[in-house]
Amino acid sequence: MQTLAPLWLWIVFILFVLAALFVDFIVLKKQGAHAVSVPEAMRWSAIWVALSMAFNGLLWWAFAQDQCAAIANAKALEFLTGYLIEKSLAVDNIFVFLMIFTYFSVPPAYQKRVLMIGIIGAIVLRTAMILVGGWLISQFHWVLYLFGAFLLLTGIKMWWAADKEPDLEDNPALKLLRRALRVSKHFDGERFWTTQNGARIATPLLLVVALVGFTDVIFAVDSIPAIYAVTSDPFIVLTSNIFAILGLRAMYFLLAAMAAKFHLLSYGLAVILVFIGSKMMLIDIVKIPTLASLGVVIGILGVTMFWSVRTAPAIGASKTAG
Structure with missing residues (x-):
């Protein structure tokens, strides 16, 4: 697989990721163990999203200078779509993190370090999986059909299990560790x-750290094939994936405080996986434009979040009077 991205853009991306991780470590060490508040999580989430969009702007400019405006528009749209898909799938990842932290009663002050380690592990793991996945697709086109079928089945399974409470006691990784x-x-x-x-x-x-790492592996298997439904450019695949991961820690603390309000989000993510899987399986029959894919993903997320808020149980609703 080849990319049109110039070498200097690769270098800028690598330096940015290293700088972001360094700053994150410095901030983490300076602040020490403390519970992250919702306002702090919102600020950091906004910063990471803004940086991701700024990089997409740089990506557009680089392709416009090196290629042409049409290619730049296409690549920027692919990045945005891939970023949104990976960010959406990360939500389910976050809910599993929340379950792990709750199960082990991890104090909020200790959760930041665990998530930081998980993010670094996810970056290394996904980079390796993206390279391997890209090589497989370039050598064996039929792998796309396998990826699509896997995502389709995963989406159906996610829908089926959306309203079921997961039991961590039955987790094979936890049993092995113990x-x-x-x-x-x-x-x-x-x-x-x-x-x-x-x-x-x-x-x-x-x-907890070991289970978070195991979770990274499981969700990488889902999310890596999903991005290849949008683009086959390894630079777009890698950058959109990594930028979605970099804001994971802030997004965790933000969503952890609002988990009850988005109780239907797993259903929306399941539909997104089914859509992406179907798109990959039909890739040689029906070409769904990237802009249409972006609209479908945004529409599903918007409807699911709106309906979640509308039907969220009121605090204390389950309590009886008197």
Whole structure:
């Protein structure tokens, strides 16, 4: 697979990601362990979205200078569509993070570090998977049909399980970790290891980090094929994916505070996966324009979020009077 992106744009992207992670680490270290408030999460979410759109503007300018305005428009639209799809699928990822943190009763002050480690792991993992996926598609066109069928089945499965409460006790990764490690019953600050009765054992926070990493693997398998339904350009695939991940930590704290209001969002994400999977399976029969795909994704998200807010249970509604 080839890209029309100039070399200097690759360099700018890599430097930006490294700088963003460095700043994130500095801010994290300076602030120390503390619970992230909703206003803080909103500010950081807005910053990450603004930076992503600024990069898309730079991407458009680079292609306009190096190629032509028509190609620049197409690439910028592909980036925007891919970014929105990956950002949407990250919502389901966030709800799983919330379940993990709730299950282990992780104090909000410790969640930032776990998410930071998860983001770095996701960047490394997805970069590798994007390169492998791109090579497979370039060598074997029929892989697109497999990706499409997988997304279609995943969307149907997500719809079926949307209203079911997941049980972390049955998670095979958690069972394996508990068999392999001695784990303390209590946290020891942000440490992953502690000493108990003279022996070095794991803290619950290490299990949380491991499960977050396992979750990254599972959701990368879903999201990487989805982006290839929009574009086959590895630069667009990689950049839209990574920019969606960079704002994941801020988006987690924002959505965690509003999870109850978006209780139907999993249904919308399921429909999006079915749409993307169907598009990939029909890629050689029906060419759905990128702009149309963007409109469908925005429409599904808009309807789902609106209906979620309209039907969200009122706080205290389940309490009986008296």
